[in-house]
Amino acid sequence: MLSRELSANKIKEKIIKREITAQEVVEELFEWIDIKEPLIKAYLCLDKDGAVLKAKEIDKKLSNGDKVGLLAGVPVALKDNICTAGMKTTCASKILENFIPPYDAFVVKRIKEEDAIIIGKTNLDEFAMGSSNENSAFHITRNPWDTDCIPGGSGGGSAAAVTADMTFMALGSDTGGSVRQPSAFCGNVGCKPTYGRVSRYGLVAFASSLDQIGTVTKDVSDAALLLQVVSGHDGFDSTSAAIDVPNYISDIDSVDDNLRIGVPREFFGEGLNPEVGSAVMDALEIYKRNGAELVDLSLPHCGYAVATYYIIATAEASSNLARYDGVRYGHRSQLSEDNIIDMYSRVRAEGFGSEVKRRILFGNYVLSAGFYEAYYLKASKVRNLIRSDFEEAFKKVDCIICPTCPTQAFKIGEKITDPLQMYLSDIYTIPANLVGIPGISVPCGFTNAGLPIGLQILGKHFDEGKILKVAKLFENETDFHLKKPELN
Amino acid sequence: MKYEVVMGLETHAELDTESKLFCGCSTKFGSEPNTQTCPVCLGLPGVLPVMNKKAFEHSLKASLALNCEISNFTNFDRKSYYYPDLPKNYQVSQNYFNIGNNGYVDIVVKGKEKRIGIHNVHLEEEAGKLVHPEASGANYSLVDFNRAGVPLLEIVTQPDMRSVEEVESYMQTLRNILLYIGVSDCKMQEGSLRFEASVSLREQGANFFGKRVEIKNLNSMKAVLKAIAYEISRQSDLLDKGEDVLMETRLWDDIDSVSRRMRSKEEAHDYRYFPEPDLVPVWIDQEWIDETRTAIPELPVSKRQRFVNEYTISDYDAGILTEDRLLADYFEECVKMAQDSPKELSNWIINDVLRELNERKTSVQDFAIPPKMLVELIKIKPTIGNSIAKDVFIEMINTGKTATSIVIEKNLTQMDDVSELNDIVARVIEENPKAADDYSQGKKNALTFLIGQTMKITRGKANPKILTEIFEERLSAGSK
Amino acid sequence: MDIGIKEIEHIANLSRITLTVEEKNTFAKQLTNILGYIEKLNELDTDEVQPMAYATSLKNVFREDKLKSSFSRQEILELSPSSTNGFFKVPKVIE
Structure with missing residues (x-):
């Protein structure tokens, strides 16, 4: 097996055992990226020099016999909405095209402390708004399994890069499924932890009550490793939980007896592609064979999740994105500026793409005078109903299993003119964000056309350990996660 | 016609803390522009607010001192409007669940006590400062964000004030309370205490309110009093002429002593308040309230x-x-x-x-x-x-x-010794026969002169009471 | 309910985004469509339901009132498209 095809855990082991140097890993990786990036276009920015420098530093530590971190020498990519000091962070938006943050995000500090090597920033839908990556202001990332297809969104760049072996792992953000859905479409492991498990400090906000940083990895053990590093309390994020982080890495192989898995009816109904449905049913059979009890469930309000999400996410986004005004940083119009209001309006008209504009407009509409109660407040109440659905369900089961997405990856251009259809592709991932619970997507099969299918496991608040274990159990029984696309 | 004046005040008081409301930058006044800023108070992408505990405690203390009902549940809301001194283009404030509601302040006007209702007390973040260059024809403005994010307490009264004197007394009383409880330095010259007034007039005895005019840019208590007096007469002139008062916001020009319509706020405000998701709610239990109350x-x-x-x-x-x-x-x-x-x-x-x-x-x-x-x-x-x-x-x-020690050093102890003083008085009478004579004739003024002469000799130390007695005794006795 | 050109213009102004005629037409159509979809929330009776504004049950999160050093002004102003004499510079603001 080529070194780039190994998992992060495996490559780290080789580096620590000095079977290969971190520098060799990085250089081989960049050779491969040089060849495949023109096809996949997963990255917005690459930092080979910085990566090589950091690799040498780690090799030196190892040769000196110094202690190294949990991610020693492992190349990691970051979604380009995670702030990196001294490295451009654009959110795939023209308005931040040349923005270089003066500070590192909490998660960036953490992975640096653990000796990860940051190789670059990956593509996304502008400000993480989208399900296909087509909303990037710079270019469209392609699905490594079929380059005519989208890689999913918003974190399509990270997912494509991991699947195409153009990085060993990546960090993304998940507001309505932006980690899990692209992982499902690209056939890797995407984990969204509980809201508050990982600090959002330095993640450029889309919708603050829904955003959560997540991991994109080649397998479940890698997810446990990366989650271990980035989890924990941060005094710079008021919503960060001061709850101890369990040892995900060592707990992952412990077996749970009497596992009760909830199967929610609502996630297997109308709109579900039959190929996806049957792959998920097969997966459930595997769990059953391994002693799990399947419990039929209803989450009656989940049919309202997309509508609820769309109101809350756009409302929060309209205000989070108000700061891009050309005063303190970012794009400023080249046109003459005689009036501040005109300046704002031009900067934002030129700087934002149409999906972002659409959401800002809609968010301002639902919050505007006279509509607050009918939309925002109503949605907040329905959100509570959805939360109660899950609370009830988790009294009966340890986790919930369902498809990650109703379909496989679709063709580039297929849904771009119909925003509503696009939004509906997140129908199974959105509830976890509304409720704040953790979810993980693992590969569970392929369509006849050869596109990956994702299995979603949802857990209780702060029960990441459990869903990782349940995911690992499936991985142990299957080899979908080891399949590689042919990249021609 | 005689009108009844109905007035309310909104007060902004910068809270006395070391660091800003959501970040560790200093709140110090008067530093070089933009030297007290960081990614958080500049609203850079990705930053998050974390509430300064002292600022919240100050707000709770002020709410209690202003006799407010304290909400057990409070949270923060985003108030959206675009202005270049507002880094995020929304202000973190409170709208749906203020810290304090329905309080009051008792004021005294002409010896009579009056109760002014407090509608609410809430905590918010301060904006930066816009500077307009002096150079004529300058087509730009400058922004300093040092002040952005300083904790700010807003205190809103009910429209309970009926005269300029009541407004004056309210401002003084409120300022004294805030100073007493130590939550703000209330330095108006540094902008840490600011007022906005609302004024409306109605016919005496009417049970409805007239059109309300808000007045901003009031930089001193004197300016408030001048501006409301101006506004009262402006509105009553309009009403006398049968004209309408426009509901509007006016800016006070203290140099020309006039108010002018604000130009930039043509569009009615739509603040689009919603709960700030980056902060979590604050629950205030009875123990916390009791603890704070004892500190007042x-x-x-x-x-x-x-x-x-x-x-x-x-x-x-x-x-x-x-x-x-x-x-x-x-x-x-x-x-x-x-x-x-x-x-x-x-x-x-x-x-x-x-x-x-x-x-x-x-x-x-x-x-x-x-x-x-x-x-x-x-x-x-x-x-x-x-x-x-x-x-x-x-x-x-x-x-x-x-x-x-001063008295000993300078030998300043009063001369009380009657015989010693008698001798000196005798000498003064001898040296000033005319004055002595005048006094004997009943010219009381002459005594002041004589005592002054005695004081000169004793360098002010003679006990004036004893001195007077001696003069009276001697001169009335001598004349008889 | 429909979102027409007038409403689009109003919220575009609130949003501080200049829209082309074409954008106005497209957005009006698309947002009306989305609004139609979210109307389904009205199927639910939520009179007795508490709103959920937070995805966390955390409360009373504070920091101590401690000074931290600010960022260098030069570093901060370098991010800005326009600055002068230590200030950020914007088109003239009239009150």
Whole structure:
């Protein structure tokens, strides 16, 4: 097996055992990226020099016999909405095209402390708004399994890069499924932890009550490793939980007896592609064979999740994105500026793409005078109903299993003119964000056309350990996660 | 026509904290522009707010001092509007669940007490500062974000004020309360205390409110009073002419003493409030309320009342003494040490101490004469007389020495010895026969002259009471 | 309910985004469509339901009132498209 095809855990082991140097890993990786990036276009920015420098530093530590971190020498990519000091962070938006943050995000500090090597920033839908990556202001990332297809969104760049072996792992953000859905479409492991498990400090906000940083990895053990590093309390994020982080890495192989898995009816109904449905049913059979009890469930309000999400996410986004005004940083119009209001309006008209504009407009509409109660407040109440659905369900089961997405990856251009259809592709991932619970997507099969299918496991608040274990159990029984696309 | 004036005030007080509301940048006033900023208070992408505990506690304390009902649940909302001094283009404030609601402040106007309702008290973040360049024709403005994110308390009254005097009293009382409880330095010249007024007029006895006009840019209490007086007459002129008052916001121009319509706010505000998801709610339990309440000192109004009762000084004097909490403390400490003479101490403090504090532009905590020394001066005053005591007082400030040491050093003890004084009086009468004669003839003024001559000889030390008796005795006896 | 051109213009102004005629037409159509979809929330009776504004049950999160050093002004102003004499510079603001 080529070194780039190994998992992060495996490559780290080789580096620590000095079977290969971190520098060799990085250089081989960049050779491969040089060849495949023109096809996949997963990255917005690459930092080979910085990566090589950091690799040498780690090799030196190892040769000196110094202690190294949990991610020693492992190349990691970051979604380009995670702030990196001294490295451009654009959110795939023209308005931040040349923005270089003066500070590192909490998660960036953490992975640096653990000796990860940051190789670059990956593509996304502008400000993480989208399900296909087509909303990037710079270019469209392609699905490594079929380059005519989208890689999913918003974190399509990270997912494509991991699947195409153009990085060993990546960090993304998940507001309505932006980690899990692209992982499902690209056939890797995407984990969204509980809201508050990982600090959002330095993640450029889309919708603050829904955003959560997540991991994109080649397998479940890698997810446990990366989650271990980035989890924990941060005094710079008021919503960060001061709850101890369990040892995900060592707990992952412990077996749970009497596992009760909830199967929610609502996630297997109308709109579900039959190929996806049957792959998920097969997966459930595997769990059953391994002693799990399947419990039929209803989450009656989940049919309202997309509508609820769309109101809350756009409302929060309209205000989070108000700061891009050309005063303190970012794009400023080249046109003459005689009036501040005109300046704002031009900067934002030129700087934002149409999906972002659409959401800002809609968010301002639902919050505007006279509509607050009918939309925002109503949605907040329905959100509570959805939360109660899950609370009830988790009294009966340890986790919930369902498809990650109703379909496989679709063709580039297929849904771009119909925003509503696009939004509906997140129908199974959105509830976890509304409720704040953790979810993980693992590969569970392929369509006849050869596109990956994702299995979603949802857990209780702060029960990441459990869903990782349940995911690992499936991985142990299957080899979908080891399949590689042919990249021609 | 006679109109009833209906007024309310919105007060913004910068809270006295070391660091800003959501980040560790300094709140210090007057630094070089943009030197007290960081990614958080500049609203850079990806940053998050974390609430300053002191700022919240100050807000709770102020709400209690203003007799508010305290919400057990409070949270913060985003208030959206675009302005270049507002980094995020929304202000973190409170709209749906304020810290304090339905409070009141008791004020005294012309000796009569009146209760002004407080609609709500809430905590928010301060904006930065816009600077308009002096150069004529400059087509740009400048922004300084040092102030952005300083914790700001907003106190909104009910429309309960009916006269300029009530507004003045309310402002003074509120300022004193905030100073007393130590939540704000209330320096109007630095903008840490600001007022906005709303004024409407209605026919006497009407049960509806007239159109409300808001007035901004009021940089001093004087400006508030001038602006509302102007607004009252402007509106009554309009109404007299049968014209409509427009509901609008006006900016006060203190130099020309006029108010002008605000130009930039043509569009009605739509603040699009919704709960700030980056902060979590605050639950205030009874224990926290009780704890905070015990930390609130006696407030000016009750202290004033107590001074009148306990020390039998006039309400006017008590008012002056209690205007500044430290001055009131100074007075009480003096009285405690002296065990006596509150009236005299009050006079000294109001006349002499305050005069010197003003002249020397200093505050009572930095004053050169601590209570102990002032009491000592009062104690030895009978031995040196009032006028020497005043000189000694000044000398004490200048040298820092005690009254006793000054008196000894300068040999200032009063001459009480009757036979010694008799001799001097005899000499004065001899040297001033004309005046002595005048006095004997009944010209009372002549005595002042004679005593003055005696004082000259004794360098002011002669006991004037004894002196008067001797003169009266000698000159009336001599003439008969 | 429909979102027409007038409503689009109003919220575009609130949003501080200049829209082309074409954008106005497209957005009006698309947002009306989305609004139609979210109307389904009205199927639910939520009179007795508490709103959920937070995805966390955390409360009373504070920091101590401690000074931290600010960022260098030069570093901060370098991010800005326009600055002068230590200030950020914007088109003239009239009150």
